[in-house]
Every structure is written in C-alpha cells, then in structure tokens.
Amino acid sequence: MAVKTFGVWTALFASLVFSRPCIKYLQELLSVRDTISNKRDGTPTQNQADVIIVLGYALFRNGSATNPLRARVDAGVDAWQNGLGANLIFSGAHPRRISGYITGGGKRRKSEARVMLEHGMQRLGKSEKQVAHKPESWILEERSTSTVENVLHSLDIMKQKGWSSVLLATNKFHQRRALLIFQKVASKLGIHCQVQVLEVPFAGHCWELGFLVDNAMDLLDFLRELAAFIYNYKYLI
Numbered sequence: 001m002a003v004k005t006f007g008v009w010t011a012l013f014a015s016l017v018f019s020r021p022c023i024k025y026l027q028e029l030l031s032v033r034d035t036i037s038n039k040r041d042g043t044p045t046q047n048q049a050d051v052i053i054v055l056g057y058a059l060f061r062n063g064s065a066t067n068p069l070r071a072r073v074d075a076g077v078d079a080w081q082n083g084l085g086a087n088l089i090f091s092g093a094h095p096r097r098i099s100g101y102i103t104g105g106g107k108r109r110k111s112e113a114r115v116m117l118e119h120g121m122q123r124l125g126k127s128e129k130q131v132a133h134k135p136e137s138w139i140l141e142e143r144s145t146s147t148v149e150n151v152l153h154s155l156d157i158m159k160q161k162g163w164s165s166v167l168l169a170t171n172k173f174h175q176r177r178a179l180l181i182f183q184k185v186a187s188k189l190g191i192h193c194q195v196q197v198l199e200v201p202f203a204g205h206c207w208e209l210g211f212l213v214d215n216a217m218d219l220l221d222f223l224r225e226l227a228a229f230i231y232n233y234k235y236l237i
C-alpha cells in the first residue's frame with residue numbers, strides 16, 4: 001500500500017516536472033530580466049547597438065535549424081530590421097564530429113552560422129538561393145564551438161571594426177551565462193563595451209517525435225545549461 005502510494009506520488013511529481021509550463025519556468029530562471037524588446041511602439045530607437053550577435057546552437061542531424069535556434073535568428077533579424085542594431089553577426093562553427101551522432105554532422109556540412117544566415121534570409125522574405133545577396137552588414141563567424149568561443153571571436157571582429165556596443169540574441173535558458181561570459185571576457189581583455197540582451201520568446205523543440213521527446217530536449221537544454229555554469233565557473237565569478 002505504502003509502496004503504491006509512493007509510486008502514485010512519484011508519477012504525479014514526475015509528470016508535473018515534465019510538463020511544458022514547468023520546463024518553461026525552469027528555462028526562464030536562467031534568463032535576463034531587463035532585456036531589450038523587439039516590439040516597435042513608434043518611439044525612436046533608443047541607443048542603437050553597433051552589433052547584434054546571434055549565438056549558435058546545435059543543428060538537427062540533417063543539418064537544418066532546430067526551433068530554439070530559429071527563434072534566436074528570428075529575434076535577431078527582426079531587431080536588425082527594427083534598427084536596434086546596425087550590424088549582425090551569426091556565430092557558430094561547423095558541427096563537431098563528436099556530437100554528429102545526434103546533431104548536425106560533419107565538417108562538410110554547413111556551419112551553424114551559415115544555416116542561421118539562410119534562415120535569416122528567409123525571415124527577410126528571400127529564398128535560400130539569394131544568400132549571395134545578403135545584407136552587407138551581416139557577418140558570418142564560423143569558428144566558435146562554445147559560448148566562450150562565440151564571445152572571443154565576436155570580440156575579435158568588434159575590435160577590428162571599432163564597435164563597442166552589443167545586443168546578444170539567444171534563448172532564455174542561455175541568456176544569463178552568455179551575458180556573464182561576455183562581460184567577463186571583455187573586461188579581462190581590457191575591452192570596454194556595453195552589452196545588452198535581446199528579448200527572445202520561448203521556443204520549445206519540435207522533433208516530430210511527439211511531445212515527450214520535445215519536452216525531454218527542452219529539459220535537457222536547462223540541465224545542460226546548469227552543467228555549463230559549473231564548467232564555465234571561472235568566467236562567471
């Protein structure tokens with residue numbers, strides 16, 4: 001009897017934790033409060049940033065963008081169109097072979113940055129084939145395989161161009177760590193810059209394998225982020 005009751009409570013608790021509202025709540029714990037919103041309300045753009053940086057995220061194994069990555073790109077491109085940033089960097093390397101079993105695979109495939117660029121062109125209403133005619137202020141950064149590298153390589157570009165203000169575009173679960181790393185690395189390198197974070201709406205995974213898989217992936221994003229906080233602790237304190 002006691003065992004049965006325990007089982008029922010465990011099942012209830014597990015399904016509560018595994019529900020979308022709960023996972024969304026957990027992800028939002030890692031977001032930044034005072035983000036810059038994309039909504040245009042007619043007021044003139046306040047402090048346009050020199051550059052909007054869209055941070056990369058693992059691709060599907062077939063090389064296409066996942067839903068969370070598409071949300072980052074959509075928000076970044078909209079912000080660029082709304083005049084919140086003068087330039088746009090898509091930052092993300094070719095998928096590494098080690099993760100090729102579950103995520104977009106291999107050196108010969110497109111980089112995350114390239115896939116983001118193509119999705120960004122679609123957001124502008126252009127076809128994939130028109131990427132050759134991308135806006136001049138859009139830059140591909142195809143070397144980064146981690147958030148720390150995203151920041152290092154983006155700061156490199158910013159230094160070359162003489163840019164000093166940034167708007168980071170990334171999912172809520174990644175915002176706090178990305179912001180802290182950016183501030184820390186910039187100050188370590190003696191680069192003075194203003195860093196802000198763009199509001200990106202929650203976008204869960206869509207794997208076409210049912211909501212259990214989608215929820216599991218969203219929960220994994222949260223848990224992986226907690227692990228990354230420990231792994232990156234020296235950038236965060």
Ligand SMILES: *[C@@H]1O[C@H](CO)[C@@H](O)[C@H](O)[C@H]1NC(C)=O
Nearest residue numbers: 060061062063064206207208
């Ligand atoms: C790639 O895989 C994902 C997940 O299975 C699927 O949703 C998407 O449509 C696929 N894309 C292409 C271009 O086949």
